[in-house]
Amino acid sequence: MTGRIGCASIAGMKWRLFSVLQRRMGLLVFLLYLMHMADGQIRYSVPEEMKKGSVIGNVAQDLGLDVRRLRSGRARIVTGENVHYAELNADKGILVVNERLDRERLCGDVTPCSFSFELILENPMELHRITVEVLDINDHAPVFPSNEPIRFEVSESAAIGVQFPLQTAEDLDVGQNALKDYVLSPNDHFILKQHANPDGSKNVEIVLQKPLDREQRPDLHLKLIAVDGGTPQKSGSVNIDVTVLDANDNIPVFNQTVYKATVVENTVKGTSVITVNATDADSGPNGLITYSLSKTKGSAADIFSIDDGAGTIYVSGEIDFEKQKKYEVRVEAKDKGGLIGTSKVIVDVFDINDNAPVISVMSFSSPLLENAPIGTTVAILNIKDADADKNGQIKCSVDGKLPFTIKSSLTNYYNLVLDQELDRESVPDFNITIKATDFGSPPLSASTELHLKISDVNDNAPLFDRSSYSAHIMENNPPGYSIFAVSARDSDWNQNSRISYFLEDTQVGGNPVSAYVSLNSQTGVLSAIRSFDYEQIKQFQLLVKAQDGGSPPLSSNVTVKILIQDQNDNPPQVLYPVQTGGSVVAEMVPRSADVGYLVTKVVAVDVDSGQNAWLSYKLQKATDRALFEVGSQNGEIRTIRQVTDKDAVKQRLTVIVEDNGQPSRSATVIVNVAVADSFPEVLSEFTDFPHDKEYNDNLTFYLVLALAVVSFLFITCLVVIISVKIYRWRQSRILYHSNLPVIPYYPPRYSDTLGTGTLPHVYNYEVCRTTDSRKSDNKFGGAGGQNVLIMDPSSTGTMQRIQSEKSILDEPDSPIEVS
Numbered sequence: 001m002t003g004r005i006g007c008a009s010i011a012g013m014k015w016r017l018f019s020v021l022q023r024r025m026g027l028l029v030f031l032l033y034l035m036h037m038a039d040g041q042i043r044y045s046v047p048e049e050m051k052k053g054s055v056i057g058n059v060a061q062d063l064g065l066d067v068r069r070l071r072s073g074r075a076r077i078v079t080g081e082n083v084h085y086a087e088l089n090a091d092k093g094i095l096v097v098n099e100r101l102d103r104e105r106l107c108g109d110v111t112p113c114s115f116s117f118e119l120i121l122e123n124p125m126e127l128h129r130i131t132v133e134v135l136d137i138n139d140h141a142p143v144f145p146s147n148e149p150i151r152f153e154v155s156e157s158a159a160i161g162v163q164f165p166l167q168t169a170e171d172l173d174v175g176q177n178a179l180k181d182y183v184l185s186p187n188d189h190f191i192l193k194q195h196a197n198p199d200g201s202k203n204v205e206i207v208l209q210k211p212l213d214r215e216q217r218p219d220l221h222l223k224l225i226a227v228d229g230g231t232p233q234k235s236g237s238v239n240i241d242v243t244v245l246d247a248n249d250n251i252p253v254f255n256q257t258v259y260k261a262t263v264v265e266n267t268v269k270g271t272s273v274i275t276v277n278a279t280d281a282d283s284g285p286n287g288l289i290t291y292s293l294s295k296t297k298g299s300a301a302d303i304f305s306i307d308d309g310a311g312t313i314y315v316s317g318e319i320d321f322e323k324q325k326k327y328e329v330r331v332e333a334k335d336k337g338g339l340i341g342t343s344k345v346i347v348d349v350f351d352i353n354d355n356a357p358v359i360s361v362m363s364f365s366s367p368l369l370e371n372a373p374i375g376t377t378v379a380i381l382n383i384k385d386a387d388a389d390k391n392g393q394i395k396c397s398v399d400g401k402l403p404f405t406i407k408s409s410l411t412n413y414y415n416l417v418l419d420q421e422l423d424r425e426s427v428p429d430f431n432i433t434i435k436a437t438d439f440g441s442p443p444l445s446a447s448t449e450l451h452l453k454i455s456d457v458n459d460n461a462p463l464f465d466r467s468s469y470s471a472h473i474m475e476n477n478p479p480g481y482s483i484f485a486v487s488a489r490d491s492d493w494n495q496n497s498r499i500s501y502f503l504e505d506t507q508v509g510g511n512p513v514s515a516y517v518s519l520n521s522q523t524g525v526l527s528a529i530r531s532f533d534y535e536q537i538k539q540f541q542l543l544v545k546a547q548d549g550g551s552p553p554l555s556s557n558v559t560v561k562i563l564i565q566d567q568n569d570n571p572p573q574v575l576y577p578v579q580t581g582g583s584v585v586a587e588m589v590p591r592s593a594d595v596g597y598l599v600t601k602v603v604a605v606d607v608d609s610g611q612n613a614w615l616s617y618k619l620q621k622a623t624d625r626a627l628f629e630v631g632s633q634n635g636e637i638r639t640i641r642q643v644t645d646k647d648a649v650k651q652r653l654t655v656i657v658e659d660n661g662q663p664s665r666s667a668t669v670i671v672n673v674a675v676a677d678s679f680p681e682v683l684s685e686f687t688d689f690p691h692d693k694e695y696n697d698n699l700t701f702y703l704v705l706a707l708a709v710v711s712f713l714f715i716t717c718l719v720v721i722i723s724v725k726i727y728r729w730r731q732s733r734i735l736y737h738s739n740l741p742v743i744p745y746y747p748p749r750y751s752d753t754l755g756t757g758t759l760p761h762v763y764n765y766e767v768c769r770t771t772d773s774r775k776s777d778n779k780f781g782g783a784g785g786q787n788v789l790i791m792d793p794s795s796t797g798t799m800q801r802i803q804s805e806k807s808i809l810d811e812p813d814s815p816i817e818v819s
Helices: 002-030 059-063 067-072 103-107 679-685 699-713 715-736 805-809
Strands: 036-038 041-047 055-058 076-078 086-089 094-097 113-121 126-135 150-155 163-165 179-184 190-196 202-208 219-228 235-245 258-264 272-275 289-293 304-306 312-315 326-335 340-350 358-364 377-384 394-398 404-408 413-418 429-438 445-455 468-474 482-485 499-503 517-519 525-528 539-548 555-565 573-576 584-589 598-601 603-605 615-622 628-630 636-639 650-659 666-675 762-768 777-781 786-791 816-818
Touching: 041 055, 041 059, 055 059, 059 067, 059 094, 076 086, 076 358, 103 113, 103 126, 113 358, 163 340, 179 190, 179 202, 190 219, 258 272, 272 340, 289 304, 304 326, 358 445, 377 394, 377 445, 394 404, 404 429, 468 482, 482 555, 499 517, 573 666, 584 598, 598 666, 603 615, 615 628, 628 650, 699 715
Parallel strands: 041 126, 150 235, 258 340, 468 555, 584 666, 762 786
Antiparallel strands: 036 041, 055 094, 076 113, 086 094, 113 126, 163 202, 179 219, 190 202, 219 235, 272 312, 289 326, 304 312, 326 340, 358 377, 377 413, 394 429, 404 413, 429 445, 482 525, 499 539, 517 525, 539 555, 573 603, 584 786, 598 636, 615 650, 628 636, 650 666, 666 816, 762 777
């Protein structure tokens, strides 16, 4: 009957708990997430055991971002854990479940339970922290440590109020779903008593409320039920078997209700932690005590062991402060009569610095533009240290003198920031070593290396090898001849360093420079477009521009001077003596001339320059080589012996004028020399020259007609003009009928020809000789010891008087032979 009533009470209690929890279950089902933002962070709340793909929240909407920004910024989530519980759908901007969310596996009994990760976007770089709180659902029933029944041996003399500690159940759920209450099956002898611990757990024991009578009932069979507060409510149970013994009426008693001890993490197994002590007032076998550690919630029983006789607790497992900072152990002292005394041992774990910082590179921008502004974020780092207090505090720095610094952002996040200007031409890349050191003793550190490449911008103009260039080219070059190559360099890279060469628009002698030279835009080679003539242009300058391929392009200029070098391409030109095709020039030498007598001087010039214009003279042929010689440097023709009567009157000398070029060029001039003391001798020798048949018979008519016209216009002066003209006309008629030879007149200033020398002592004769003696005319003039004879070979007309030295030099019919 008692058993049936107990079962009904338990069933009623379950139904009431189930009703209460069922009303609250509706709210929990619709609580998909709660979201709030603070300090740039987003927090969501979701129940555990959500299916994969379930929506956690709309990240784009909650951050105020456009979905296109997520895609363009290559949004991604990063976490330091191996398991990614959440996944970002960048196309929709939502956060979905990626792995099964088991709150108990994720956090154990820690509440609230959450996991965090970071959302990183690039271009520009952004960092947001997202925290997801996992809400517990009632998916675990309370479970006792062992499925075996709890067995007690109790003396029948046990006093009322004796307590018998029981194993506690464990519920992996937390909060409202955690273990809430214990229920003992109805009986006449024992009641259930519960004690709450500071951590929220409960210790359970049964208390004897009615004396036992072994003779009436030697065994009792009870059931302990543990129920949680979830909806629907779940429970677990364990059987209690009580064996009634003969009297043992004193229980063991510990000298302390609570023992406290401290142990350093990583302590070696077998190290003594603390010794507990209990006493039993009974004597004999009932006073003998054995110690044991009760199986409690957590893993303390696996970490510690106890000497059942001495009560000394030892370390038997691995103690890690980062896993658990405090252990609570229940110690039992049991006598031979089955009475048990209990006490609690609290073991605090002392942290040592046994964990080095862990560096994770969340984002890294490489390559980096060399004109990146100061303050640009290069990399985002996540640095954690599992130790506590000072051992877990981190100092982060960059090794070496590099243009970067470390700045802290969110918790455990650091930014590698540019703090100086970059120059790729000086340093094209950086090996950045980032070091993280904690404040433990001794400190532990970790480092990671980043290889950052610097990308080029067009910030350097091309530079020529020289500030100016000079190039030489020989005249008469073939068109297309390569003169010279300019060269520039650009310290930029790739397209920014590709140099093209251009000719600036300048003028050379009124013509564009492009009419003279061309420039290869790729190689910088200057080529002649046409053949140069040193005598026309000796040098010219041009401007070359070197331009790189950057955007915008940069350029620089350089001046190039082209010097034309002379070639011996012009033969000497003889200026004197000059002979026309219609007359013969003859130099007169008196027979009384002494040795060294200056006959004449050959004057020549060469338009070339330098040694190509150095002239030398030599006698090639002569009627009598023993009579004359020519000065090799000055071209003077002199006698080398005394002139005799046996020497021929007519002497013909061929003089070669040669320059000093390679190869040399020369010109030949023929000099006629008349050896005579008087003109009749000369005339008799030169009468065989052909006569000029051309003469203007109408000259007199035109003169008379001109006089008549002038007379008509100037009637006031008619008498004076007619009288003068008649007088001159009558004089000319007298000369016209004479038979004298023609000797043209040379002006006295011809004695100095182009500054090359002076011919002193010039005799000038003018003889106009025709077939009609009435038209002959003779004029004589003397100024020295040299005679010049010019004969008109035709002997038919009057040779006109040469008016100036210039007309002599420009005569095209000069008897000059060029070789």
